[in-house]
Amino acid sequence: MSRSLSELLSTLVAIPSVNPMGGEADLDICFEGRMSDWLCDFFQYLGVPWERVQVSPGRDNVFGLYDSGSSCTLLMDAHQDTVPVAGMTVLPFTADIQGDRMYGRGTCDVKGGMASMLWAFERLVRERPAGAPRVVMSCTCDEEATTLGISHLVNSWSSGGHRFCEKRPDVSVIAEPTLLDVVVAHKGVRRFEIECSGRACHSSDPSQGISAIYRMGSVLSRLEEYARVLPSRVASHPLCGSAALSVGIIRGGSSVNIVPDHCSIEIDRRVVPGEDRSLIIPEIQQCLADLDFEVTFGEPWVDSPPLTDEDNSTLASRLLECVAAVESPHRAIGVPFGTHASRTCAAGVPSVVFGPGSIDQAHTKDEYIELPQLEVAGETLFRVCSDASRLMD
Ligand SMILES: [Zn+2]
Structure with a gap:
C-alpha cells in the first residue's frame, strides 16, 4: 500500500469541497472542483480508466473503473461535497488527530467513507483478485443540497451517457x-408548498377583506389531523417506522395593519418503503376538499424515493459477512435519513448504505471520525470488491 487510510483521509479533508447549500459561496472553500481535480489525479496515478463528467458549470462527477472483465458491475458511490463550516469549533481542513479520532469537516460525512472506498479500490487495482466484479468508483457532486450529481448519473443510464x-x-x-x-x-421525502389567497384591506375594517392567514388556519387544522391519522392509514415499515407529515414553514401577510391576501406553507412528507408516492398529493387534496376556497399545490422541489429492502438482501448479507469477518457482527438496519441509495434503488439497482462514523457526528461543529472504524470499512469493502459471485442472486 502506498499510503495509509488515515493519510488518505487527511488528504481528502484538507481539500475544501463545501456545498454552499443555497447560501453565499466563498469560492476559496466552496464547490467540488479541487476535490474533482484530486480524484482525477488519483485515478490517473492508479493507471485505471477515469472520466470527469460535468453536471453543471464547475460541478462534476468523477468516475474510476476497475475492469476485471466480470459481467457483474458493482458501483461504489461517495459524495464529494460537505456541509458548510461556519460555527465549527474545530479546524475544518487540518484533519487534527487526537487519540483515535480525526477531526474536521467531512471526516464523518463522507470523506471517511470515500477514503475507505478509494483505499479498497486502490488495493483491488494492485492485487487484482481472481473473481472480482467490475467496479465503478463513483464520486458524485452536490449530495448535501439538490443531489444534482447522483440524478445526473442515474438519468444517464437510460441514455447511455x-x-x-x-x-x-x-x-x-x-x-x-x-x-x-x-x-x-x-x-424517502417529498417537499412541496401549499398556498392560499385572500383579499387585502385595511385592518381597521377586516370585514372588507378575506384573510389568507385565517384560511390557512383551516388548512393547518386539517393537516394536523391528517398527520395524526397517517400512521394508521399507511402501513408502517418494520425497519423505518411510520409515514409522517410536518409543516415546517409558514409565510403570510405584509403588515400588521393589512388583512393578508396571501399565505403559504412548506410541507415535508416522509414516505416509507412500499408506499405509493403518487397518492400523496391527491390524498391531501381530498382532505382539504370541503373547504370553500381554493388551495394551490406547488410542484415538489424535493422528491426522493425511499430505499426498499425488497431486493438487496444478498448484497447486504455479503457485506455483513465481510464486516463480521474483519471486526465483529453488525446489523441490517433502517434509518430515518435519506441517501443516494434511494436513487439507485429506484433505478432498479439493489443498493445498500455502508460506512464508518456515526450520523450523530455528521454536520456537527466538531465533526470527527473514529479511525479504527475507517480501517474496518476499508478492509470490509475490499473483501466485498473481491468476489463477484457473492453480490447478486
Ligand atoms: Zn453524506
Whole structure:
C-alpha cells in the first residue's frame, strides 16, 4: 500500500469541497472542483480508466473503473461535497488527530467513507483478485443540497451517457456514516408548498377583506389531523417506522395593519418503503376538499424515493459477512435519513448504505471520525470488491 487510510483521509479533508447549500459561496472553500481535480489525479496515478463528467458549470462527477472483465458491475458511490463550516469549533481542513479520532469537516460525512472506498479500490487495482466484479468508483457532486450529481448519473443510464458506466450497475454500495451497520431501508421525502389567497384591506375594517392567514388556519387544522391519522392509514415499515407529515414553514401577510391576501406553507412528507408516492398529493387534496376556497399545490422541489429492502438482501448479507469477518457482527438496519441509495434503488439497482462514523457526528461543529472504524470499512469493502459471485442472486 502506498499510503495509509488515515493519510488518505487527511488528504481528502484538507481539500475544501463545501456545498454552499443555497447560501453565499466563498469560492476559496466552496464547490467540488479541487476535490474533482484530486480524484482525477488519483485515478490517473492508479493507471485505471477515469472520466470527469460535468453536471453543471464547475460541478462534476468523477468516475474510476476497475475492469476485471466480470459481467457483474458493482458501483461504489461517495459524495464529494460537505456541509458548510461556519460555527465549527474545530479546524475544518487540518484533519487534527487526537487519540483515535480525526477531526474536521467531512471526516464523518463522507470523506471517511470515500477514503475507505478509494483505499479498497486502490488495493483491488494492485492485487487484482481472481473473481472480482467490475467496479465503478463513483464520486458524485452536490449530495448535501439538490443531489444534482447522483440524478445526473442515474438519468444517464437510460441514455447511455457515460463511457464506462453506460448502463446501470448490478449492485451498488453508497457511502454514508452507518457505524459499519448495513442500511437496507430508509424513508424517502417529498417537499412541496401549499398556498392560499385572500383579499387585502385595511385592518381597521377586516370585514372588507378575506384573510389568507385565517384560511390557512383551516388548512393547518386539517393537516394536523391528517398527520395524526397517517400512521394508521399507511402501513408502517418494520425497519423505518411510520409515514409522517410536518409543516415546517409558514409565510403570510405584509403588515400588521393589512388583512393578508396571501399565505403559504412548506410541507415535508416522509414516505416509507412500499408506499405509493403518487397518492400523496391527491390524498391531501381530498382532505382539504370541503373547504370553500381554493388551495394551490406547488410542484415538489424535493422528491426522493425511499430505499426498499425488497431486493438487496444478498448484497447486504455479503457485506455483513465481510464486516463480521474483519471486526465483529453488525446489523441490517433502517434509518430515518435519506441517501443516494434511494436513487439507485429506484433505478432498479439493489443498493445498500455502508460506512464508518456515526450520523450523530455528521454536520456537527466538531465533526470527527473514529479511525479504527475507517480501517474496518476499508478492509470490509475490499473483501466485498473481491468476489463477484457473492453480490447478486
Ligand atoms: Zn453524506
